[in-house]
Amino acid sequence: xxxxxxxxxxxxxxxxxxxxxxAPKRKKVKYKEDPFAAGMDLxxxxxxxxxxxxxxxxxxxxxxxxxxMFVISEGVFYPVLYLAIVLLGMILVGSSVV
Amino acid sequence: xxxETLIFPGMVFCVVLAFFYEWVLRKTIxxxxxxxxxxxxxxxxxxxxxxxxxxxxxxxxxxxxxxxxILFTLLPIISLIIPFFTLxxxxxxxxxxxSFEGDLFLVFSFFxxxxxxxxxxxxxxxxxxxxxxxxxxILLLIAFDISLFLACVxxxxxxxxxxxxxxxxxxxxFTQPLGxxxxxxxxxxxxxxLPFDIPEAKSEIVAGWLTEFSGKKLAFFRLSQDxxxxxxxxxxxxxxxxxxxxxxxxxxxxxxxSLVFLFSFLTALFARFRIDQAVKGSWKFLIPLxxxxxxxxxxxx
Numbered sequence: 001x002x003x004x005x006x007x008x009x010x011x012x013x014x015x016x017x018x019x020x021x022x023a024p025k026r027k028k029v030k031y032k033e034d035p036f037a038a039g040m041d042l043x044x045x046x047x048x049x050x051x052x053x054x055x056x057x058x059x060x061x062x063x064x065x066x067x068x069m070f071v072i073s074e075g076v077f078y079p080v081l082y083l084a085i086v087l088l089g090m091i092l093v094g095s096s097v098v
Numbered sequence: 099x100x101x102e103t104l105i106f107p108g109m110v111f112c113v114v115l116a117f118f119y120e121w122v123l124r125k126t127i128x129x130x131x132x133x134x135x136x137x138x139x140x141x142x143x144x145x146x147x148x149x150x151x152x153x154x155x156x157x158x159x160x161x162x163x164x165x166x167x168i169l170f171t172l173l174p175i176i177s178l179i180i181p182f183f184t185l186x187x188x189x190x191x192x193x194x195x196x197s198f199e200g201d202l203f204l205v206f207s208f209f210x211x212x213x214x215x216x217x218x219x220x221x222x223x224x225x226x227x228x229x230x231x232x233x234x235x236i237l238l239l240i241a242f243d244i245s246l247f248l249a250c251v252x253x254x255x256x257x258x259x260x261x262x263x264x265x266x267x268x269x270x271x272f273t274q275p276l277g278x279x280x281x282x283x284x285x286x287x288x289x290x291x292l293p294f295d296i297p298e299a300k301s302e303i304v305a306g307w308l309t310e311f312s313g314k315k316l317a318f319f320r321l322s323q324d325x326x327x328x329x330x331x332x333x334x335x336x337x338x339x340x341x342x343x344x345x346x347x348x349x350x351x352x353x354x355x356s357l358v359f360l361f362s363f364l365t366a367l368f369a370r371f372r373i374d375q376a377v378k379g380s381w382k383f384l385i386p387l388x389x390x391x392x393x394x395x396x397x398x399x
Contacts, residue, residue: 001196004103008182011109012318016175019155019314026158033162035225036309060240061214064207 231306
């Protein structure tokens with residue numbers, strides 16, 4: 001399984017490097033490096049996601065991995081260990097934010 | 099092992115089939131709307147998606163000011179690796195290349211990661227259109243991921259296994275038509291085509307999370323979306339239409355192509371939903387219906 005993943009990764013990265021070789025080099029032209037703004041002169045934004053959605057997505061990902069670990073492992077030791085580490089991390093991050 | 103991973107039924111086969119299905123999708127939609135669609139490259143424009151891909155590889159790659167450069171470079175690569183790896187778990191010739199008891203879960207975790215990648219791609223661009231597109235992607239795809247997963251629990255429950263190989267031995271379309279309908283609707287949202295192309299709505303937010311990507315990065319994202327189309331067709335075949343069956347690759351091709359035709363008919367027929375309509379529809383209607391389907395399977399089968 002890991003072998004297949006590595007093979008695929010090599011080929012995809014190789015394709016990316018091929019694109020890097022054959023594409024023309026980047027030239028510095030005024031206005032070219034500005035983000036797309038539909039013709040208006042707007043500043044670059046540094047907006048953050050709404051935190052609720054990020055939290056929701058994060059929980060979804062965490063429990064996805066948990067389900068996967070339940071599937072592949074024989075007992076409940078490793079999934080519970082993983083959950084404990086994640087919950088500990090959440091408590092640490094949450095306490096530092098508060 | 100390397101032959102199966104890289105050539106057949108691995109990467110080369112998947113790329114050719116993904117480009118072919120993109121052509122089928124574009125051509126069918128165009129014919130229904132009395133347009134011509136792709137026409138000039140190859141017979142009936144069949145080589146147009148490949149030409150697009152190669153053209154994009156040759157284009158200048160612009161990284162604009164204020165971008166998160168590491169994420170911006172890495173995300174197209176990861177988003178192409180994941181669908182290739184996912185497709186190895188779905189049976190194409192009789193059996194899939196890789197399999198273990200519980201690979202259905204793995205495929206779904208890959209789908210979830212893919213949706214987070216699209217959201218992050220919007221975020222890393224630091225462009226207002228991209229950020230709105232990324233937010234919409236996460237909202238929409240998480241809502242539809244859950245109903246998609248619940249729709250796929252039915253076949254697994256009836257086959258009493260979580261391995262896609264074992265599930266694909268029987269037809270579940272006739273015992274679970276409701277689940278199949280939900281699967282088709284959620285697939286449309288997953289591929290981000292018309293009734294649910296809210297994240298890249300061209301008339302509202304330019305190209306959504308794709309706005310700032312150019313050159314090879316755009317090519318990679320386009321290819322990964324085509325592969326997503328192929329993997330949804332292949333997963334529908336494996337779970338509901340009895341997999342490749344006794345015909346092998348030919349059976350797989352017939353069933354997957356008919357599913358892609360179904361997707362393109364639905365795309366041509368409907369107009370775009372608003373984001374709140376789509377998300378509400380998924381949480382209020384699709385998820386209860388999917389739960390009802392599971393209950394029906396549990397009671398009657």
